Amino acid sequence: MxxxxxxxxxxxxxxxxxxxxxxxxxxxxxxxxxxxxxxxxxxxxxxxxxxxxxxxxxxxxxxxxxxxxxxxxxxxxxxxxxxxxxxxEKRFGKIRVASIPTVVCQAFPSLLKTFSGRHPNVGVQVFDGNQDFVVRHVLSGLAEFGIGVDPGEDPDLTFTPLLADRFVLAMHKDDTLAARQEITLQELQATAKVRLVIGGRDSGNRLLLEVLLGNAALKLRWFYEVEHVSCILGLLEAGVGCAILPATALPTSSGSNIRAIQIAAPEIKRTVGVVRHRSLSISPMASEFLDLVTRHLGSGTVSQ
CATH class of the missing domain: 1.10.10.10 (Winged helix-like DNA-binding domain superfamily/Winged helix DNA-binding domain)
Structure with missing residues (x-):
């Protein structure tokens, strides 16, 4: 009927x-x-x-x-x-985005404030996880777009680079290394007193470091291993060890006890950008949020 x-x-x-x-x-x-x-x-x-x-x-x-x-x-x-x-008309709804945690922590707070000011009735669901996690969510369509590093050759994905994120050596401000301007990986290898902290084996940053160290025939000793960048930062704030981290991972508040020095040679960096599914379109609201992300990261405002 x-x-x-x-x-x-x-x-x-x-x-x-x-x-x-x-x-x-x-x-x-x-x-x-x-x-x-x-x-x-x-x-x-x-x-x-x-x-x-x-x-x-x-x-x-x-x-x-x-x-x-x-x-x-x-x-x-x-x-x-x-x-x-x-x-x-972009007055109501929800968008879904995937991102690596460092960008969520440092860039998203201001971006979400700006976006919610324009669209107070539009929700944003953020899937935060490592690079593989971001790629899976974009490929499945659960996330309309992702923020991560270059996923490499994939026929179903596109990548738009936005930010060259350089790795630095981070430590407590009272650490003896904090007075230096830069350090090489060879010096780190030769300095017995340096106690390095490393992320878990699922970390994309760890994979990048291990590949680079292997290519340079260098071997660093990791004294402490934790799963998440937030835990690494907690150890550094307490004066426990040093860590090789992307600049975007570092706290931006003036009250932080963490200081960073440049790694002179070899230079380590990753390219952060937008990961999208080649065949799937995104909603007008997601497109507007993506524009905010693109302008923010493209300006380098989250770099240290």
Missing amino acids: KVENAELEAFVIAAELLNFQRAAEKLHLTQPGLSRRIQKLEQTLGVELFSRTTRSVVLTGAGRHFLPMARQQINNLNGMLDSIREVA
């Missing part, structure tokens, strides 16, 4: 006015056109909704029973249409 919304609307207006001529005028129809819609609805439902005479129109018992249901159906449809318009 298929009931058209136009038929419901004709019935409700006619039931409220109890005058087919006036109802037709309100709907910008001819009276025969209105009558055809109501007759079709009655045929579909298998009941008479109106009792008609030459002088009057009144609702039947079935018509009185059906009237509130018809009104509710029309209200539900109008509500759905309004909701879709709000999404299209």
Whole structure:
């Protein structure tokens, strides 16, 4: 049984006015056109909704029973249409983004404040995880776009570079190395007193470091190993060890006890950018948030 919304609307207006001529005028129809819609609805439902005479129109018992249901159906449809318009006009909805944690911690706070100021009714779900996590969420379509490092050759992905993120040696401000301007990896290897902290084996930063050290025939000893960058920063704040980290991972507050010096040779850096699915489009709201991310990271404002 298929009931058209136009038929419901004709019935409700006619039931409220109890005058087919006036109802037709309100709907910008001819009276025969209105009558055809109501007759079709009655045929579909298998009941008479109106009792008609030459002088009057009144609702039947079935018509009185059906009237509130018809009104509710029309209200539900109008509500759905309004909701879709709000999404299209970027007034309501949710966007989903994947990102490596360092960018979430350092760039997203200001970006989310700016975006929510423009669209207070639009939610943002952020999937934060390592590089493989970001790529999986973009490939599956769970995230409309991702912020990470270059995923390499993948026929289903595109990558737009935004930021050259240089690695530095970070330590507590009272560490003896904090007074230096720079250090080489060879010096780190030769300095017995340096106690290095490293991230877990799922960390993309660790993989990058191990590949680079292997290519340079260098071997650094890791004294402490933790899973997350936030834990590394906690150790450094407490004066426990040093760590090779991307500059974007470092705290920006003036109250931090962490200091960083440049790694002179070999230089270590990663390229951070936008990871997108080649075949999937993104919503207008996600596109606007992506524009904010692009301008923010492209300006280098999260670099140390």
